[in-house]
Amino acid sequence: MSARDSASPAHLAALIYGDALARFDYGDDHPFKPIRARNTLELCVRYGLLDEPGIVQREPQPVEPAYIERFHDPAYLEVLRRASAGTYDVAMLARGIGTEDCPVLRGLWEFCLLSTGATRACVEAVLDGTARRAFNLVGGFHHAFRDHAEGFCYASDVGAAIEDLLERGLRVAYVDIDAHHGNGVQDAFYGDERVLKISLHESGATLYPFGGAETEVGEGRGYGFNVNVPLLERTDDEVYLEVFERLVPPLLAAFRPDIVVAELGADTHVSDPLTHLRLTSGAYYQVVQRLCALAPRLVGVGGGGYDVFRTARCWTLAWAAMAEREPRDEYAGLVGGMMFGSEIDGLFDRPMPTTGEAKERALAEARRIVEFHHRTVFPRLGATPP
Secondary structure, eight states: OGGGSSOOOOOEEEEEOHHHHHHHHOEEETOTTTTHHHHHHHHHHHHTTTTSSSSEEEEEOOOOOOHHTTOOHHHHHHHHHHHTTTOGGGGGGGGTTTTTOOOOTTTTTHHHHHHHHHHHHHHHHTTTTTTEEEEESSSOOOTTTTTOOBTTBOOHHOOOOOOOOHHHOOOOOOOSSSSEEEEHHHHTTOOOEEEEEEEEEEEESSTTTTOOOOOOOOOGGGGTEEEEEEEEEOBHHHHHHHHHHHHHHHHHHHHHEEEEEEEETTTTTTTTTSSOBBBBBBHHHHHHHHHHHHOOSSEEEEEOOSSSHHHHHHHHHHHHHTTOOOOOOTTTOTTOOOOOOOOOOSSSOOOOOOOOHHHHHHHHHHHHHHHHHHHHHHHHHHHOOO
C-alpha cells in the first residue's frame, strides 16, 4: 500500500518520547546529551504545543533484534551486545567501539533497541493513519554504518526504518539538515534508486566526517539519487534558505516520495560548539515548515545539536511546525516564571547575517554547487530548476 493511498490521518503530529531515552548518559565529558529531549518536552509544555487537538504522544517500545538486523551486520551487533554488558577488548576498535566518540557504555544495546523503536513508532504512526507527521527526539543516528559505529552513533534507527519502508514497497526521500554529512545513510543506500538522499551540511574540508562532496551523486541504479550540499563555514540564513529552495522542493516534486524521513539536527545553529555554520532558529523553523508542506508523510528524527538549550529551542520550533501550532509562552509575564538556560527572549533569535568576504565566498560556493546539481542530478530525476 502506498502512503498516498492511506486514509486521512486522525492527527497532524505524533510526538514519540520516553524518559528512558532522555536519561541515557554518554558521560559527563561527552558532547552528545540525550537530555536535550527532556528539555524540548519542557519547552513544548511551556509554549502550549502538546495539549491541543490534532496532537498525540506515544511512549516508544524497544524493537526486537531482528528489526535492527534489517540494516546491521549481525556480527557487528554481537560486538555491540558485549560492549553493552561492559565487556571491552581491543578487537572492538575495528568496529568503532571504544573510541572517544563511541565509548563502551553499559546498557548501550537496550538504548539502541529503544531509540530504534521510537523511530519505528514514527513510521507506524504515519502509515497507520494516526498522524501525518511524527517526531522522535532521540533518533537520527546517521553516522552508524552497517558494520561499525562512528560519530556518536552505534545503531542506525534511520537505516533500519528506511529498510522497513522499502520492504513495504514505498519510495523514500531522506533529507538531512544536520550540520554533519549523513555518511552512514549515504553509504548504505548509495546504489539504490528507491531512496533519494539529500544532505545539506558543512563542508568536509572543515568538519567530520570529512566527506559528502557534491560529486558523490550515487552509483549504478542509484546514480543521481544522492545529493550532497557541502556548505562553507559561516554560511548564514540567507545562503542556506536559497540553496534549500533551489534544490529540495524541485527534487522532491520530481521523485514523488511516499514518505520523507528528515534528519533534523540543530547543530547548524550559530551557537553550536562543534560546527561552523551560522543559522538562526528562525531559518531552521522555516526549513522544517517547508519540509512539512512538501512531504506527503514525514518522519522526523533529532540528530545532532551540541548547544543543549538552543537545540531544545530549535526542536520545539520543529514540533510546532509539524503540529501547525504557533508557540505561545504560557509563563510570560509571571513573576518567578521559568528561566530555561539562556532562553529568555523566546524561541527565535535575532538576525545574525554573515557579512563581507566570508559571505561572498559562502554564497558563491553555494550557488556553484546548486548549478552543479542542476546540470547533473536534475536531468536524471526529471527535475526542473526553479
